[in-house]
Amino acid sequence: MENYHEHLKGVIAIIIASFLWGTTGTAASYSSDVSSFAIGAFSMGIGGVLLVITARKKLLLDYKVMLEQPKVLILGGVCVAIYPLAFYTSMQLSGIAIGTVISIATAPFFAAILERIISKKSISLQWILSFVVGAIGIALLTLGKDQSNNTAYRINQQSLGILLGCIAGLTYAGYSWAARRLIESGVHSKSSMSGLFGCAALLLLPSLWFTGDNLFSSSTNALVSLYMAIIPMFLGYLLFGFGLNYIDASKATLITLIEPLVATILAVFIIGEKFKVIGWIGVILISLCLLMQSIKPQN
Template sequence: MTKKHLGSIYLATAATIWGGMYVVSKVVLTVIQPIELVWLRYVVALITLIMVGIVTRQSWRIRRQDFPHILAIGVIGYDISIWTQFVGTKLSSAQMGAMITSATPALMVIFARLLLKEKITFRKGLSTCIAMIGVLCIVGVGDIGDANQLGGMVLGIAALSWALMSVLIKRIPSSYSQLVVTTYAILIATVLITPFAFSQLDQAQIYALSQPAIWSGVLYLGIVATAAAFFLWNKGLQMVDAGSGGLYFFFQPIAGTILAWLFLGERVGITFWIGAILILSGVFLVVKES
């Protein structure tokens, strides 16, 4: 297995895990507010990554000139992008959220060209277009026009910031352990988000954490969907072109829809399966190119 193929597996796994977050978050968010949930998952992820780092005897030393890039990953990706996703969806609709954030791979292609001088090949451009059409089939285009325009603008910031963060990861020297890089970035994000989370935390939410379904959901979101998925995404992007790597982001709506169908009883129509085939076809074009 080549380095690029292994990176593809890492990226697809991370995006699939994020798709599964929809099912778990739907339960947890009934009692925990979004900003507090983000903080809790980051704290759990941080503890997990530090423990793994200590057990595996990672070197935690980062050169001063590389710290700004890690700071940018934490602030732009793990704070701004995640927060604007929640706010934008609240101001508009989940459908618009899926629509606009699905532009992330295309934005990654552009940022990779501007910042990393990666070539935009015909196959890369075609695969991105095919996959984005697949996303349109999955989320639909029904009442998008009725959604709040401000929410759409905020969601645009979410897509833009995650794409920029994903490309900046390529600026981190490959000599660093991605576990260490991910830990520092989540630490930065946690410190910045802590004041906002504590200002809204109340006794009812603290009590809710004693419920097995809630605390187990928080543990899943922190350990699997944050610590593991962020690490896999960062590791995968180090192994493939940034522009091509963005395509694996499209595994998120596929996994989310299938799991919602299986566990929440949500309906899945023929357009979903058409969209899934188009997304997988787009990814196949990139894998074949590599």
Template sequence: MGASERGQAVIKVVLAAFLNGAIPILGKLAYQEGLSVLTLLSLRFIIAALFVLFYDKIFVKIEKVDFKNMIFMFGLGFIGYTLGPFTFFKALEYTSAFIVEIIFYTYPALVLLFVALLFKEKITRDDIAALTLALAGLLMIFSNARSDWKVEVFGTLFALIASLCYAIFNVASQKMLNRFKPNTITAYSLLSAAIYYSPFLFCYDFNLTIHGVVIVAFLAILATFLPLILYLSGMEALGASKASIISTIEPVFTLILATLILKEILGFHQLMGGFMILTSIVLLSIRKK
């Protein structure tokens, strides 16, 4: 892989992390509009799935997939975009956000381990150094929230399941990228999530304002569909382990957006943590194969 191709792949993953970083901000704005978690998730994935169909007709055709691979991709969507988010939110009900975030962001370490065991990929010193630096940066970022270190067994278990789900999604996606294009995996993952979540849309009463419609549309298209296809495109060139480590910059973007949009204060710990994660990305970007 040339330096230019590697650079483009890194940019795609970083851009995906930036868009994903907007999810908590858009979610908070949606909650202010009176939407519940399950209603918001249902609308998010249904609209994203509808946009997939529009994308297929106007831009790039989605590949035809045989029944076996379709079931596999639907399972992938269930693990990464149904079970993963559900267990993450359940963890927050039992355990403080700081603990949940730290446990969840161990998923790059799991990805590194899985690809080494399943795909026989060599774990280099640069990989370990970048991962260690990224996790240390995350610890710095979330350290200001440590005043409430509420730890419960169920919360820890749910957070571990969420981390495992996202690790499995990354590793399985890398395998599927050997046979299918990123837009195809994106399409089936989001379509499956829409099917799983759609029943919840009819379980709750809700009223959408124009402002709420705009927020949900942004969440579905700009913070769900687009980042997933960018992330998978970057992963196609970099591999799951490096892409997952680079994606740890996502909380940095969340903090920046929270500062700009929600007027929250960015502290020294967050700045230092962000710098450490950026350093880990640079370390992975300049490494030669």
């Protein structure tokens, strides 16, 4: 019973984080004159600095253990740095809903492969079934977007956005695996996430010298930039790190399929993106995938 309650705490923490992350595309759309690179670098970079500040006591206790695994630390940090650049550019090119969907939907597949190849962990039947249901839902959601006004150029843009979404999914799985690996070696979840994000901040924040001209050029841009850094990035990843204490990275990334649901709903009702009935069937299947993952812990 205790294991079930711990599992449930992890699931709930990651679901809340996913809700927060699902708002990022809609929020970013209100600062259209800011480049996707600048939004990604600022939100993830400042979020990383805040994580390091709040976890400084844990980091002082754990940094030696983390430095004993330099490859894991560097891989995770590089993945964190690449992820927001690919993710926000994907949304800019292919639309908020599809960019978010592809980025998040491909992550469980990559996470399971990493855990299988590197950590030698088995893939459960529950995970396979829920992944199949989720993948079908993702495909229907993507196909369900209204393409009536798309030109050939726009379709090519969307294809590039989908490719970048796959890169985002791979790097998302990469840093989720790295965080979990550090936690399994005895590092506290706060130290794990803040260490990876602190490394990424060292790479991301200097890039704002070239890309960040408009981040604070208006009150709207300033509010969007601060919201993205503090709420989805800082608070969201605190919750995500907490959840990784109790569940594997492949399961965690699968639960985050709730993020594209939130992103899609906001994109439709606030931004005005349009989807056919088949797209909403995809939403139902993704919800079923989440239910399959949340009801019963894996043995």
